[in-house]
Amino acid sequence: MSVETSKKATGRNSNVIVAAVCLAFFTGMIGMAYAAVPLYKMFCQATGYGGTTQRAEKQYAGRVLDREITVRFDANIAGVPWEFQPVQRSMTMKIGETVQAHYKATNKFDRPVTGRATFNVQPELAGPYFNKVECFCFTDTTLKPGETLDMPVLFYVDPDIVNVPELKDVKTITLSYTMFPIEKTKPVASSEPAQGNSKTISNTEANLGG
Incomplete structure (x- = not known):
């Protein structure tokens, strides 16, 4: 093999290595992007970052302080045709006391609509100390035309909030929900449905308002 041929072969091998490294880096970046959303959600739920509240597995039965705090309730819609x-x-409740609040949603559209709520609290530092025992957040809810649904929230404020220097004088916390639309994919019937399946397709479409 001549020196020139050897140099060309070495150059091609180098190009292949560079291309492989670039492809691996690009694939890794895509994987990290897809993983970022659930990882960020887990991080927020664990730390209360960004005003994310904590999820309590059961109703609080610890100490209740002889100190009151007021929770304000806020509701917003982002593209869903509901009154929310x-x-x-x-x-107003005592810190450590478990209480229940209620939200109400009414579908103002002429067909069933599915929505899902996200939430946060203000001030953001209060997130780790605002514990929800029961909540409708991150749950897909479908309302028929004109249907109204009661949506309860069971929660308490952790007494440890008074030990945080930045929060010791906080007297009001705002719990805010935003309702987003969730599109449901409607099954498409074949132009020549198989025998025995036409009734199933028809019933499915009827249930979805089709």
């Missing part, structure tokens, strides 16, 4: 609002705008 808290039943009461605020509630």
Whole structure:
């Protein structure tokens, strides 16, 4: 093999190595992008970052302070044709006391619509100390045309909040929900449905308002 041929072969091998490294890096970046959303959600739920509240496995049965705090309730819609609002705008309870609040949603559209709520609290530092025992957040909810649904939230404020220097004088926490639409894919019937399946397809479409 001549020196020139050897140099060409070495150059091709180098190009192949560089291309492989670039491809591996690009694939890794895509994988990290897909993993970022659930990892970020887990991080927020564990730390309360960004005003993310904590999820309590059971109703709190610890100490209740002889100190009151007010929780304000906020509701927003982002593209879902619903009327969505808290039943009461605020509630005052003792720190450590478990209480229940209610939101109400009404579908104003002429067909069934599915929505899902996200939430946060303000001030953001209060997130780790605002514990929800029961909540409708991150749950797909479908309402028929004109249907109204009561959506309860069971929660308490952790007494440890008074030990945080930045929060020791906080007297009000705002719990805010935003409702987003969730599109449901409607099954498409074949132009020549198989025998025995036409009834199933028809019933499915009827259930989805098709």
